Amino acid sequence: MANPPTPLPGARDLFTLDRTTLQLNHGSFGAVPRPVQRAQQAVRDEVESNPMRFFSRVAIDRVEAARRTIAEFLGADPDGTALVANATTAAQIVSDSVALAPGDEVLVTDHGYGAVTMGLERACARVGASVVTVPVGFAATDDEIVEALVAAVGPRTRLAYVDQITSPTALLFPVARIVAALRALGVATLVDGAHVPGALAVDVTALGADFWLGNLHKWAYAPRGTAVLTVAERWRPSIQPTIVSWEAHRGFPGAIEWQGTLDYSAWLAAPVGIEVLRDLGWAEVRAHNTALVEYGQRIVAAALDAPTPGSSGVPMRPIPLRPGLVDSQDAALALRARIVEEIRAEVALSFWQGMGILRLSAQVYNTAEEYERLAERLPALTKR
Incomplete structure (x- = not known):
């Protein structure tokens, strides 16, 4: 051994x-490492010293700067990346924004994260679409995973939700191959990279998924409540926030990020987590x-x-x-x-x-x- x-x-x-x-x-x-805890508390102290200054004159620019640092770390387009509370939130935004019609199908695997699958089921139920679960064996090879998803595609398949690292089973899926194979069949892909940032080297842009999401609080040392949703350019005009705010006119990603008096300290401290990771x-x-x-x-x-x-x-x-x-x-x-x-x-x-x-x-x-x-x-x- x-x-x-x-x-x-x-x-x-x-x-x-x-x-x-x-x-x-x-x-x-x-x-959360000690330096990140201190950075987050410093932001909270700053907010409490002058809330009016922070929320009306500082927050939006600071959030954008943090987003750009995080996007660079992930190999993602900063203008196609939004900071959100967690991966489930990101998936729900996608579920609510992709136009589905009666009879459409959304593919998921039986390794998918339960809350995300439930969100997709809710979105499908609203319009008469359906979720199709693709079984993937615990010991399936990369070829078998790709083949199972491709075989499940039908004429009404609109979206496929696949994990990059599965949550319940901790398996690594061949998402680059899956994305390419489904794109060739005209199926959009939502890749759940909840466990990826900080755990794997990732180039989100090169992966080419229509939607990719990831948590920063798991392996990238960010405070909890820090995640990203990346969206391919053709989809950005259709992305809608779950809650409409005064920044809705900005479109994606600003309309997604700004939620009034949200505690933004986790997002603003997240780049310090990346620094800790790089220093180690x-x-x-x-x-x-x-x-x-x-x-x-x-x-x-x-x-x-x-x-x-x-x-x-x-x-x-x-x-x-x-x-x-x-x-x-x-x-x-x-x-x-x-x-x-x-x-x-x-x-x-x-x-x-x-x-x-x-x-x-x-x-x-x-x-x-x-x-x-x-x-x-x-x-x-x-x-x-």
Whole structure:
């Protein structure tokens, strides 16, 4: 078994996490480094010193500057990028803006994020369109994933929603190939890159999706509430904000971003998160997190006598649990609560396609000993 990676000097001390708990679920809500916390608080202090000045004379320009820094980091067009609260918000904007007609179809896979799929279902229900779920096997190859989506395209398919890194199963989908294949069939693509910024090198423009969304708070060290929606040029005139504000006349992206007295401090502090990532060494962070989560997956899976599926290069890894251990989402939540209470470990647990999946994450504040502790104590808990 390969050795775990060497910790990055000083990285663990950047975070204010409770060290009495094993923080092994960075992928859900992230963790904000100290410099970013300070930057966000400085913005809040500035706002409170003169709210009139901030909201009437400063905020719009500062948000645009932050957006341009973030877009550059992602390889995206700043004029085709909007800052939003989270990836689900971005997906809802797309769902509400794409014109669907009765009988139209929207493709999703069974690995898609539930809230996004529900938003698409709501948009379809309003007009008499339908969502078509494409099953993708847990061990499907890239060729099989592309082929399954292409085979599902029909004459009324208008949009396809696909994950770049899947949330419940932590798999890496071949989105560049999917986008190209569906474009050739006249199908627009919504790529969910919620876990991508800071986790993978990405060039959003080169990917060529009609819509791409991503969270900055997971792996790019931004405060929670920071995400982006990027939109191809031909779609920008049709994008509508979920809430109309006084900046609606500006169109995309300004009409999407400006929501009056919203707390913009997370967005304005997000570029500091990118600076922290670059100061640590982005390549070094990615290599560390990938190697550490692979180590964690191997030893925990071995302790549970479970397989070790997953894609290399992703800082999250899934472990399928033995049949019968988790038979519903409620059972998954109950097991997660027991793990917190009895092991003092935070992990992601979900019920997906009839099986329980434990998802581990790795970040620069984690150590090999934390996964070893989970591997030592988890088997006894799961055998009760």
